[in-house]
Amino acid sequence: MSHLPPRVRALRCRACGTEVPVGPVHVCEQCFGPLEVAYDYAVVARTATRAAIEAGPMSMWRYHMLLPYEDPAPPVTLGEGMTPLVHAPRLGEVLGLRHLYIKNDSLNPTNSFKDRVVSVATSWARARGFQVLGCASTGNLANAVAAYAARAGLRGLVVIPDDLEPNKVAPTAVFAPELVRVHGTYDEVNRLCSELADSQPWGFCNINLRPFYSEGSKTLTFETVEQLGWRLPDEIIIPVASGSQFVKHHKAIEELVDLGLVPDGPRPRLTGAQALGCSPVARAFASGSDHIVPVREPRTIAKSLAIGNPSDGADVVRLARASGGVVVAVEEEQILEGMELLARAEGIFTETAGGVTVAVLKQLAEAGRWTGDETVVAYITGHGLKTVDSLSGRTELAEPIPPSLRAFRRAYPELVNPDASPWRASTG
C-alpha cells in the first residue's frame, strides 16, 4: 500500500477562516466561531472514488477518506451507518410525491444518527489518548456516548438534566457510564460541560471534540446519494436542534460535487424541521433575518430537538435560503400525527423528532410546494421506542376476548361478515 500524506490539514474557523493546528479545540480564538476540519482535498481525491467506496465496509466507514480519522488502528465502530434508504410509495401517495424516500437512520446501533458522530469522536479521542469520553445530553447522544465508551474501553461521562424520564435514562445507564444528573435545563447542562471541558483533560463529544464529531453527520448524506445511484435528490428534509447536522449535509453535498462523485448540477434544497415549542431557527427564517433569538424554556414533546440556543442556527438559516429550502415549525398534535402517519403508511416507527420531520413534509406538500416529480428525501434520525410515552392514550385497546372462534365472531362481526368486512377487497 502506498503511503498517503495526511488528509486532515488543520482546523479552520467557519466564520472568519482563521486556521489552527489539529487538536481538541472547537472555538476560534479570534471570533469564537466554530472550528471545522479542513482537508487537503488533493489527498482525499486519490482515494475517494465510487469504486473504492462501494468496495468498503457496509457501514459509514466506507467514507473514511472523508472523515477526520487517520490512525492506523481501526476506528471504534458498532456497525453504524449504511441504514436503509427506502422508497415510500404509500406515504408518497398521501402527499402527492412519486419519488419520496425515507433515510431510516433509526436503525443504527443505539437507534439514532448520533452513532455516526460519536463513532468518529470516540475513534479520534481514543487515538489521542483521552481516557474519558463525555457529553451533555438529554437522550440520544447520552445513549450513543455510553455505548461507544464501553465499546472503546473508555470511561463514559454523561451529564443530563435531572428531569429526564426513567425510560430515557435506563438505556444509557445499562452501559454504566458516570451518569451526572444536574438540576437545570439542557442549555445549562451544556454550559456546565463547556466549563468542565476547559478545566479537565476530558473529551466531550459535542464540545471540545465537536469538529471531529460533527463530521460524522456527513455520511448520512453521502450514503443517501450513493443509495440513490450516485444522484443528488431535489430536496432533503432535516430535523434541526443545534443545526450541526444540517450544516454538515451541505458540506457533504459540496464535497461529493467537488470530488466528482456526482456530476456538477443543481444542488438539493435543504429544508429544516422544528417543533413550534422550540423553534428559534424557524422563527429567524420567517423573520427574514439570520439573527437567532434564544428560547429560554423549550416546551415540546420533541425533546431531542429542544435546544433553545442553537449554535449553528444562523448558518442553517443562511444555507436553507441559499439552497431554496425553508425552515418550518409544526404543532405538537402534528408531530404525533406525523409519527402515526409514517408508521401506518410505511411501517416505520420514529421518535418525536421524526414526527416533526414528517409533519413538516406533510405541511409543505399540502401547501403545494412540489409538483410530484421531485425526488424528496426525509431524514428519520431516531427510533420510536425512544419516545414511546408520547403516544400513551393515542390508541384505545379493545377488551380481551376468550380464545374461541365464537367469541371472535361475536366481538368482531364486521370483520367476518363477507359483505360488510372492511377487508373484503383485500382477501384473495
Place this chain on the structure above:
Amino acid sequence: MAVTVRVPGPLRRLTAGAPEVQIEGATVAEALRNLDGRFPGFADRLYEPDGQLKQFVNVYRNDEDVRFASGLETALEDGDDLSIVPAVAGGR
C-alpha cells in the same frame, strides 16, 4: 463591586493563562470594559464594531444568560460570577 470573571480556554492567552480574574464593575458592560482595560484585547474578541456582543459569545451572571436579564446593562453585585462561554456547543 468586585466580581469573578471566568475566562474560557480560547481567551486565556489574554490573561496569561489565568482561568479566573477579579474585576470591578456595577454592570456587565462596565465589568467587561474594565476587563479590557486590564487585559487589552477582550473588547475586540467579545464585541461587534457596533457594540453588540458577538454572535457566538454568551455571558452568564451567576449562571443566568444575561440576554434573559437586561443584557449588557444587567446589574452586578459584589461577589458575583461572570462567565464568558462560547456558544459553539450542543447537539443533544
